[in-house]
Amino acid sequence: MTENIITDEVVVLVDESINSNATRQTKSVQLKVKKERKKRSRAWNHFRSFVDEERNKKSMCKHCGADYFADSGKNGTTSMLTHMLTCPKMPRIVDKNQTQIGFKTAQGGDTDDVVVVSWKFEQEQCRRALCRMVIVDELPFKFVEKEGFRNFMKVTQPHFKIPSRTTVTRDCFKLFDAEKQKLKRSFGEAQQRVSLTTDTWTSLQRINYMCITAHWIDKEWMMHKRIINFCQVSSHRGEDMANEISKCLRDWGLDKNFTITVDNASSNDVTVKELSKIFTKRGTNFMNGEHLHVRCMAHILNLVVQDGLKVSAASIERVRKAVKYIRLSPARCKRFHECAEDVDINCKKSLCLDVSTRWNSTYLMLNRAIEFENVFSSYVDRDIGLLHYLQFVEDEDGTAAGALSSDDWNNVKKVADFLQIFYDLTREVSGSQYVTSNLHFLKICEVSCYLKKLIVSEDDTDDLLGKIAKNMREKFDKYWGTPNKMNKMIFISCVLDPRHKFVSVGFALQMMFGKEKGLVLEHEVRGYMDLMFGEYVKSLSKDKDSHHSSFLSSSSFEKFSSLPSSSDSTVQSIGSLGSFMVDLMKHKAGNATIVKTELQKYLGEENEVETKNFNILSWWKINSPRFPILAEMARNVLAISISSVASECAFSTGGRILDSFRSSLTPKLVQTLVCLQDWIRSESRHVSVEEDIDVLEQDLANTSILDD
Structure with missing residues (x-):
């Protein structure tokens, strides 16, 4: 058994x-x-x-x-x-395969507006979201292995298997490749010219990087900016930089380039010349590259202001030394705040000290010091050391600043008001999410007239500002003193603004260069505008697949078609009498009324009224059916960025420095993170960060980040 x-x-x-x-x-x-x-x-x-x-x-x-x-x-x-x-201690149990109902903030609505949506846990989707979080918030990869983050995810989503730092790195590369292909497809579908800006960065290991950004306006007349490369460069030689840019453009399939905006480094002149040669060989150099080189307006403004502040202003130096003395000691800062409370001044704010490469920090320092003017007087009574420091401690040049007086405060108030004009102007022209090229020439003219006014009034009213203006004018004339130093696109972009056209351009030219010379220059600009319009007519006529071809009527071509070629068939049909018929055609053409071109119609219409909420891109979107060729011109010209850097860097003469985290990464990974961060943020950025730079600068002042 x-x-x-x-x-x-x-x-x-x-x-x-x-x-x-x-x-x-x-x-x-x-x-x-x-x-x-x-x-x-x-x-x-x-x-x-x-x-x-x-x-x-x-x-x-x-x-x-x-x-x-x-x-x-x-x-x-x-x-x-x-x-x-x-079980009272059981975490919320969710079947990861079960579709659930959740709430989501309504897009474009208030934070209280929510909509009901279905939701289902997906491991891959969570990994992508984690990858994007690491990129956008500039988190180190080891963040995903930290105990705090793992505990947080255990409570909020126990089903999520947290990847290692190595896996997150691989996910970043995969996301970069996917987003790059998506962006390349959009470039291919648009088939339009893009404008470029370049800027240089340096890591803590002294590795040089070049940032290349593409700017364009799409078919829906929306402004776009994307970093397309953040690559390591071996040197700043113009030839090497040009080769890197050319290599980048080939990789992206961008063979139609309109302009490139760079700062005023001498190597950039060589870079643009080499690029122009490369584009000419490829047959894509529009109008032989006459307007390819655009100088960064923000950089020039910075140089102009820096030269102005080189004037030895004793009042500014006294304020600077007084601020420095107080900030050197925590005990002095506390005593200063006590004095502020005694005179009913908001002591939550603190003094900020300027730095040599950022003139806007001087503006912020003076503004903050002016708020505490009465506090300084009270502080001297409590700390005699400040008076001694101002009167006897010598600077590097061997001189003492001297005690602060009421005249000094009057002077710094004037300088602060003066700097605010250029502070606001720099912020305005450094935006990248709105059109700035149409402002270029008018803002240059505005600065010119203002400096001229200060110089003329120097002997009568204000010697300090007059001296500053004289120094600034010398640097101003170096870059904008004569029309041949300016890119012709700064005039064309203003003409393509329906609020200005030649009415504003002609007036501004006369204000800058005098009436007689201004009229001559206006005539030259009109000629260049006609020539450029003709180039667009020819270019669009060759592209028969373009959606603009249906708009290209005989009126668009009339001014730019040659008369003999239009009568070839007549000449051939009548043999020896052809010369007579040619003369007859010329006679008839001379006496007939020529149909106006798009350009003539546009310039002949009344200017749009200047309003606060006027949107130039919306205007061209509405009127593009009426002016299809001009609209294509405007799409390219208005996309030009007149600043090569974002406004948070525009005030500095120093180079841009990568932070310690990015400096520790490989060049390939740095490029991946920098580009992806820009692309991801651009997807949801309705208001440019640059437009809020005043808030950022105020935060700097409030938290006293501008250290010695």
């Missing part, structure tokens, strides 16, 4: 053989370990099995410690599943 005794752990096989004589009995006992079957119930995610003292199989809740009988043959898992519904 064979008997099988089965348990969860062992199988006991007893084989008894008894012979007929019952004289011989054998027993063999064989123990076999049974393979433990897999627990499939979801209850075991929250319970662990054990055997009690009486050898009963049980399970214990991992959260509250409650235990239940758990013999698979007798009890099952029903009691455990029931407990999971009532």
